[in-house]
Amino acid sequence: MIFLIFKRILLGLITLFIVSLITFAGVEVLPGDACTTYLEREAYGAALEACYQRLGLNVPAYERYLSWAYGVIQGDFGYSLSGEMKINDVLGPRVKNSMVLASASILIGIPIALLLGIITALWRDKFPDIVISTITIFSMTIPEFISATLLILIVAIWLEWLPGIVIVPTGASISELLPNIILPVIAISMIMTAHMARMVRSSVIQVMSSDYVQMAILKGVPYWKMVFKHVLPNALLPAINVVALTIAWLLGGVVVTEVVFNYPGLGRLVIESISNRDLPVVQALAIILASIYVGINLLADLMTLMLNPRLKSLQIKK
Amino acid sequence: MENAVQQINNLSIGFTSKKGEQISILKNITTNIKKGETVGIVGESGSGKSTLALAMMGYVKQGLYTISGECLFHSNDLLRMKDKDLEDIRGRKIAMIPQNAGQSLTPNLKIGYQIDEALKLHTDLKIQDRNKKTSELLNKVRLPSPEIMAQRYPHELSGGQQQRVAVAMALAGNPELLLLDEPTTGLDVTTQAHVLELLNFIAKDTGTSMVYVSHDLGAIAQVSDRVIVMYSGQIVLDGPVRRILKNPIHPYTSGLLKSIPKLTLPGLPKSMSGSQPQPGTITKGCSFYDRCELAEINCSNNSPELEYVKNLNTSVRCFKHKELHEKIDKDENLVTSIENTILDKEMLGLSKVSISYAKKKFIDQLLNKESDDNPTVKDINLNISKGETLALVGESGSGKSTILKSIAGLLKAKEGNIKYENNKILPNELKLRDPNSLRAIQLIFQNPDESLNPNHTVEQIVSQPLKLYFGLQGEKLKDEIIKVLKKVRLGEFYLTRYPRQLSGGEKQRVAVARAFAAKPDVILCDEVTSALDVSVQAAVLNLLQELKKDFGTTYIFVSHDLAVVRAISDRVAVLYQGRLCEIGPSKNVYNFPSHPYTEVLLGAVLEPDPDIKPKLVAEDIVEEKPPEKGCSFQGRCPRKVGEICNSEVPPWQIGENGNAIRCHINVDELRNLQK
Numbered sequence: 006m007i008f009l010i011f012k013r014i015l016l017g018l019i020t021l022f023i024v025s026l027i028t029f030a031g032v033e034v035l036p037g038d039a040c041t042t043y044l045e046r047e048a049y050g051a052a053l054e055a056c057y058q059r060l061g062l063n064v065p066a067y068e069r070y071l072s073w074a075y076g077v078i079q080g081d082f083g084y085s086l087s088g089e090m091k092i093n094d095v096l097g098p099r100v101k102n103s104m105v106l107a108s109a110s111i112l113i114g115i116p117i118a119l120l121l122g123i124i125t126a127l128w129r130d131k132f133p134d135i136v137i138s139t140i141t142i143f144s145m146t147i148p149e150f151i152s153a154t155l156l157i158l159i160v161a162i163w164l165e166w167l168p169g170i171v172i173v174p175t176g177a178s179i180s181e182l183l184p185n186i187i188l189p190v191i192a193i194s195m196i197m198t199a200h201m202a203r204m205v206r207s208s209v210i211q212v213m214s215s216d217y218v219q220m221a222i223l224k225g226v227p228y229w230k231m232v233f234k235h236v237l238p239n240a241l242l243p244a245i246n247v248v249a250l251t252i253a254w255l256l257g258g259v260v261v262t263e264v265v266f267n268y269p270g271l272g273r274l275v276i277e278s279i280s281n282r283d284l285p286v287v288q289a290l291a292i293i294l295a296s297i298y299v300g301i302n303l304l305a306d307l308m309t310l311m312l313n314p315r316l317k318s319l320q321i322k323k
Numbered sequence: 324m325e326n327a328v329q330q331i332n333n334l335s336i337g338f339t340s341k342k343g344e345q346i347s348i349l350k351n352i353t354t355n356i357k358k359g360e361t362v363g364i365v366g367e368s369g370s371g372k373s374t375l376a377l378a379m380m381g382y383v384k385q386g387l388y389t390i391s392g393e394c395l396f397h398s399n400d401l402l403r404m405k406d407k408d409l410e411d412i413r414g415r416k417i418a419m420i421p422q423n424a425g426q427s428l429t430p431n432l433k434i435g436y437q438i439d440e441a442l443k444l445h446t447d448l449k450i451q452d453r454n455k456k457t458s459e460l461l462n463k464v465r466l467p468s469p470e471i472m473a474q475r476y477p478h479e480l481s482g483g484q485q486q487r488v489a490v491a492m493a494l495a496g497n498p499e500l501l502l503l504d505e506p507t508t509g510l511d512v513t514t515q516a517h518v519l520e521l522l523n524f525i526a527k528d529t530g531t532s533m534v535y536v537s538h539d540l541g542a543i544a545q546v547s548d549r550v551i552v553m554y555s556g557q558i559v560l561d562g563p564v565r566r567i568l569k570n571p572i573h574p575y576t577s578g579l580l581k582s583i584p585k586l587t588l589p590g591l592p593k594s595m596s597g598s599q600p601q602p603g604t605i606t607k608g609c610s611f612y613d614r615c616e617l618a619e620i621n622c623s624n625n626s627p628e629l630e631y632v633k634n635l636n637t638s639v640r641c642f643k644h645k646e647l648h649e650k651i652d653k654d655e656n657l658v659t660s661i662e663n664t665i666l667d668k669e670m671l672g673l674s675k676v677s678i679s680y681a682k683k684k685f686i687d688q689l690l691n692k693e694s695d696d697n698p699t700v701k702d703i704n705l706n707i708s709k710g711e712t713l714a715l716v717g718e719s720g721s722g723k724s725t726i727l728k729s730i731a732g733l734l735k736a737k738e739g740n741i742k743y744e745n746n747k748i749l750p751n752e753l754k755l756r757d758p759n760s761l762r763a764i765q766l767i768f769q770n771p772d773e774s775l776n777p778n779h780t781v782e783q784i785v786s787q788p789l790k791l792y793f794g795l796q797g798e799k800l801k802d803e804i805i806k807v808l809k810k811v812r813l814g815e816f817y818l819t820r821y822p823r824q825l826s827g828g829e830k831q832r833v834a835v836a837r838a839f840a841a842k843p844d845v846i847l848c849d850e851v852t853s854a855l856d857v858s859v860q861a862a863v864l865n866l867l868q869e870l871k872k873d874f875g876t877t878y879i880f881v882s883h884d885l886a887v888v889r890a891i892s893d894r895v896a897v898l899y900q901g902r903l904c905e906i907g908p909s910k911n912v913y914n915f916p917s918h919p920y921t922e923v924l925l926g927a928v929l930e931p932d933p934d935i936k937p938k939l940v941a942e943d944i945v946e947e948k949p950p951e952k953g954c955s956f957q958g959r960c961p962r963k964v965g966e967i968c969n970s971e972v973p974p975w976q977i978g979e980n981g982n983a984i985r986c987h988i989n990v991d992e993l994r995n996l997q998k
Contacts, residue, residue, distance in 0.1 A: 033654055177702030214385075215426065216421060216422075216423060216426040216427040217426060217427050217428055217429045217430070218429075219382075219421075219427070220419070220421055220427040220428070220429075220489075221429065222382070222413070223382060223413050223414070223418075223419040223421075223445070224413060224414040224418070224419075224440070224441055224492065225409075225410045225411065225412070225415060225441075225444050225445065225496075226410075226414075226440065226444065227410055227415035228406070234429075234432065234440075235429045235432070238431045239429065239430060239431055242431075312431075313431070314430070314431055314478070315430060315476065315477040315478045
């Protein structure tokens with residue numbers, strides 16, 4: 006077991022290393038560099054030299070990669086071009102904002118999704134299922150930029166209940182953020198919940214028609230006891246990986262929603278830094294997003310492993 | 324009936340078709356189960372036997388509903404009872420032992436919990452007493468070290484052990500009636516014999532009534548007092564076990580019995596033509612009319628009622644049962660013995676073949692080192708002559724299918740080589756084989772549902788080998804397809820059909836046609852009849868034998884069913900854990916099984932005759948992998964001599980009957996020991 010965790014972590018680190026190489030190489034082969042982009046038309050002569058000097062671009066690429074990687078290992082991503090801020094300072098509040106938005110969506114969305122999925126499966130083809138399934142399919146199919154825009158139109162403009170876009174500084178405190186994130190959370194949850202509810206529904210239905218559930222019924226196990234003891238633990242196992250992917254997706258910044266609502270999270274930072282050619286930031290973001298995916302998937306696999314007795318003993322045997 | 328535990332009156336269960344018609348799966352079932360009685364319900368797939376068994380628990384599968392009739396348990400109708408009241412009866416008064424225990428035990432709950440759950444629901448015992456009772460129950464079903472067993476998860480047990488746990492769980496509520504739905508199907512022969520013996524013991528010990536549902540007349544014969552035969556949703560015969568299995572007075576039952584290959588009667592059994600009608604297709608007349616040899620005009624217009632024949636104590640649904648009863652004792656030629664022309668020419672030769680499933684570890688791969696010195700299949704030497712049928716037998720995990728796959732090139736042999744015709748060595752890898760040797764070796768799989776592409780018509784399926792190996796096109800191709808189909812007795816109108824539109828037997832015929840279309844020299848048959856009903860199985864076996872006669876094809880026939888192997892093979896090779904134990908002419912192997920494992924295996928075969936009991940000589944332990952050294956059968960051998968069995972691989976020795984065996988005991992001594 007411990008060996009397995011160790012192996013997975015090692016594989017994760019290798020993945021990150023490869024990601025860092027690819028992003029670094031990608032940035033290298035792009036025409037121009039940070040200084041030419043930054044200085045624009047004044048990119049010649051002494052100014053350019055000074056810039057190279059300052060950013061350390063006058064040494065060979067592999068040396069720069071090594072020193073960059075050395076910094077990253079120590080948690081230092083270097084400097085951003087625009088504004089010449091430390092990237093850690095740029096990222097910090099953004100990460101926090103994205104975390105706030107993601108956690109709110111997760112806390113609200115996942116329980117609702119599980120509940121809806123279970124309800125629709127247990128009342129399959131009956132009234133609750135028909136109503137909920139119709140709604141989930143509907144909200145799954147509408148792209149988020151439309152649902153988000155509609156939400157702004159209805160809640161913010163017609164009803165004037167909530168602010169339509171987020172106008173807080175990037176470094177705002179959580180209490181300042183909270184009223185602003187209600188609409189984005191709703192917009193995100195709609196799609197996420199619908200997807201997950203459908204997944205849970207089909208998984209529960211599959212388990213409900215299994216031989217062991219039929220056996221439990223024939224053994225005389227009361228309905229709800231059967232649902233909680235025999236059905237749900239087995240039906241929700243495959244959901245763990247989907248939930249994990251969803252969480253990773255949320256933490257990595259929900260680009261479209263953040264842009265529509267003008268939310269200062271990681272997603273918008275990706276867009277901004279790409280259009281500003283702020284390559285060090287893009288590089289840093291790529292590493293961070295990759296680590297989020299690797300980390301969360303690792304966690305999910307480990308959880309499945311712990312909860313599924315079949316996999317657990319398989320691993321121990323090995 | 325006063326002492327009836329369950330009384331079923333005029334029960335019909337069915338569904339509404341897409342066209343809105345009401346279609347019955349069960350038609351007017353009337354019968355009863357008496358106290359302490361074991362009733363076997365036998366029928367082929369689609370006869371409605373499982374639906375009937377579930378109805379006996381008041382359970383009707385989704386999509387089905389009760390059309391009429393009742394299912395009384397102590398005068399309460401289970402089919403019209405509230406769920407709440409049913410929960411009190413299920414498990415406590417009536418318990419079920421399912422077909423596939425592996426899938427019927429909840430995977431995330433420990434064995435102990437699942438038995439305890441039944442105890443908690445159906446008894447008033449306190450927690451300590453329940454723990455004690457759980458151990459008692461596990462002990463009763465003869466599972467070793469119950470306390471440790473209780474802490475295991477279902478997947479950590481073998482198939483036989485899982486089935487025992489299911490029995491223990493069913494016994495927890497001390498039920499009056501036990502329903503068993505194909506409880507031994509899918510188990511190995513030796514395990515099956517042990518489980519049946521256990522069930523017999525439990526029936527005697529507890530005095531519960533049992534309903535034993537199965538397609539396997541051999542198993543039914545071992546446990547039942549009374550047998551009900553079902554066909555197309557109706558009871559066609561109902562009476563005492565000896566009456567039903569020895570002198571059946573219904574043409575379906577007698578046909579069914581004749582189509583079962585028997586150890587005592589070598590040769591190919593007679594097959595029954597046709598297949599069971601789909602529900603809803605028979606509207607008038609006897610449902611067996613199409614397949615019946617005795618049928619006359621009356622049978623096609625009027626449906627016979629279930630008639631009670633007093634002097635035989637049997638109910639029968641046939642107009643002509645008297646005629647059949649009188650005819651019974653006349654001697655008939657029941658089987659056709661096989662005569663293969665075996666040429667003195669080696670078709671295939673395996674020498675020192677070893678196959679391993681173990682993946683090379685990363686580090687070993689880097690160092691190019693062999694990491695597995697205990698392969699799944701080891702040291703197989705076999706020679707097959709042209710025109711011969713060689714059978715490979717053994718329980719699951721014996722490596723018989725693995726060897727087939729390796730001959731076909733699907734699995735790479737790790738060591739040794741496979742020679743084909745004139746000592747030409749076949750490459751181990753499929754990619755490296757030339758088209759002609761690919762054509763010459765064809766494979767027929769166990770389950771035609773999975774081996775035929777569901778999106779291809781029969782024409783497309785059979786055309787593949789013709790196009791691939793002979794480059795046929797257009798009219799020529801079509802003519803050839805029709806010719807091949809005719810060989811397997813399928814008419815031209817099958818060309819446009821899809822596999823789903825065919826019955827199980829027809830599908831397997833298409834698979835046979837596909838193999839023969841390549842004009843192969845060797846056909847590898849991997850459990851080709853085990854997914855088929857008995858009556859269809861006989862037809863496929865007969866077909867294979869005829870084709871062999873016409874084309875002189877060589878067969879390698881893999882099966883776990885020893886009676887089928889007896890019927891069709893010239894020579895038998897017995898495998899245990901991927902190692903050969905015994906090889907010799909079928910006649911000799913079956914008449915005098917020399918190797919202890921062959922003896923164990925043959926002893927456990929169930930005959931459809933209640934007076935022939937299986938001999939249980941060895942424990943049914945399941946071994947996960949072959950022992951590292953010594954004899955492969957050391958772990959279960961009833962005749963183990965000592966240390967030498969654990970340390971040294973036994974040498975080959977040839978008995979006077981021509982059987983070669985691998986055992987440390989002398990062949991002649993083995994013969995004496997068996998007496």
